[in-house]
Amino acid sequence: MKTYDVIALGELLIDFTQNGMSEQGNGLFEANPGGAPCNVLSMLNNLGKKTSFIGKVGNDQFGLTLKKSLEELGIGTENLSLDDDVHTTLALVHTFANGDRDFSFYRNPGADMMLRADELNEDLIRDTRLFHFGTLSMTHEGVREATKKAVTVAKAAGALISFDPNLREPLWDTLEHAKEQVRWGLGQCDILKISDNEIQWLTGETDFTKGVEKIREEFPIPLILVSMGGDGSRAYYGDGYVEVAPFLQENTIETTGAGDTFCACVINYVLDHGLEDLTDAQLKEMLTFANAAASIITTRKGALRVMPKKQEVLDFLAARA
Numbered sequence: 001m002k003t004y005d006v007i008a009l010g011e012l013l014i015d016f017t018q019n020g021m022s023e024q025g026n027g028l029f030e031a032n033p034g035g036a037p038c039n040v041l042s043m044l045n046n047l048g049k050k051t052s053f054i055g056k057v058g059n060d061q062f063g064l065t066l067k068k069s070l071e072e073l074g075i076g077t078e079n080l081s082l083d084d085d086v087h088t089t090l091a092l093v094h095t096f097a098n099g100d101r102d103f104s105f106y107r108n109p110g111a112d113m114m115l116r117a118d119e120l121n122e123d124l125i126r127d128t129r130l131f132h133f134g135t136l137s138m139t140h141e142g143v144r145e146a147t148k149k150a151v152t153v154a155k156a157a158g159a160l161i162s163f164d165p166n167l168r169e170p171l172w173d174t175l176e177h178a179k180e181q182v183r184w185g186l187g188q189c190d191i192l193k194i195s196d197n198e199i200q201w202l203t204g205e206t207d208f209t210k211g212v213e214k215i216r217e218e219f220p221i222p223l224i225l226v227s228m229g230g231d232g233s234r235a236y237y238g239d240g241y242v243e244v245a246p247f248l249q250e251n252t253i254e255t256t257g258a259g260d261t262f263c264a265c266v267i268n269y270v271l272d273h274g275l276e277d278l279t280d281a282q283l284k285e286m287l288t289f290a291n292a293a294a295s296i297i298t299t300r301k302g303a304l305r306v307m308p309k310k311q312e313v314l315d316f317l318a319a320r321a
Contacts, residue, residue, distance in 0.1 A: 004128040005049035005271055009150050010037035010137040011112040012055045013089040014062050017256060017301055029092065032302030033069040036134055036166050039257045041075045043264035043293065043307040049271065052076025052124060054150065058088035058111040069305060079121040083111040095254045103168055112137070117146040125150055126157035129271060134166040138181040151188050160270065163189035164263050167198050186219040191270060193225045193263040212236045222275050225266055227259050233291055235283040242280050244287035247295035247320065257303020258294040265290035292316050
């Protein structure tokens with residue numbers, strides 16, 4: 001028996017999201033706790049899973065706020081380090097009329113980049129059923145070494161590995177370097193969550209099935225989820241796939257955290273049902289719940305502190321049955 005259901009490693013930062021205009025006509029931004037790995041953990045906590053986070057923030061007001069936020073949400077902070085020399089990473093999230101986003105990062109350097117391999121709590125990593133990571137912790141040498149070491153330790157201890165590339169182009173020196181690190185992640189994971197634009201970028205295929213086939217020719221990943229935004233999602237498993245339509249809402253504000261919410265729901269389903277012998281009906285059930293939860297989060301600003309509760313998602317689905 002493991003103490004934790006899911007441990008994630010990566011970025012924890014402040015997302016400054018647009019929140020109206022001032023009387024002077026200037027854009028107002030709200031400081032929301034964010035970072036994809038912790039968004040995933042927050043949703044998993046709401047689904048009843050025990051989680052912990054590995055990363056680094058600055059020993060500044062933003063970093064202390066982030067640490068407190070995780071503690072209030074019930075996410076473990078045993079391996080969250082505070083850096084006295086480098087400030088907490090900041091991201092400005094610009095939202096377009098259709099809900100899509102553009103990110104501007106203040107991270108050269110940012111504290112999340114400064115996590116070192118020798119700062120990892122390996123006993124903590126060995127004590128989880130599933131380990132989740134992305135690529136923002138692989139953009140620079142030191143934190144990349146820490147990420148790869150953590151994944152190696154988790155795999156050796158029998159944990160399932162979940163990977164979400166979560167490509168943020170401005171943070172990479174070259175996209176070829178990004179592709180190299182994504183391919184490393186593909187070689188480690190049991191569960192891959194990848195977006196429509198990422199699979200096109202990675203494989204050169206606009207047909208997602210052909211893109212998945214290209215990936216699987218080299219990396220035999222058991223479960224691949226393709227999130228397609230307003231077109232829903234797919235789960236590729238075995239020799240086929242299941243597709244489920246999205247729940248589109250008129251009151252959608254922004255899409256920040258939607259993919260992370262979706263990813264968390266998939267992880268939760270796998271932890272409850274395993275990865276063996278999943279039926280099409282089960283995959284549909286998994287995607288339907290994940291799509292619904294992702295739809296709910298698009299109606300809220302931020303993500304980390306406003307993830308939906310399980311009953312809320314169930315009520316949402318019941319109202320649309």
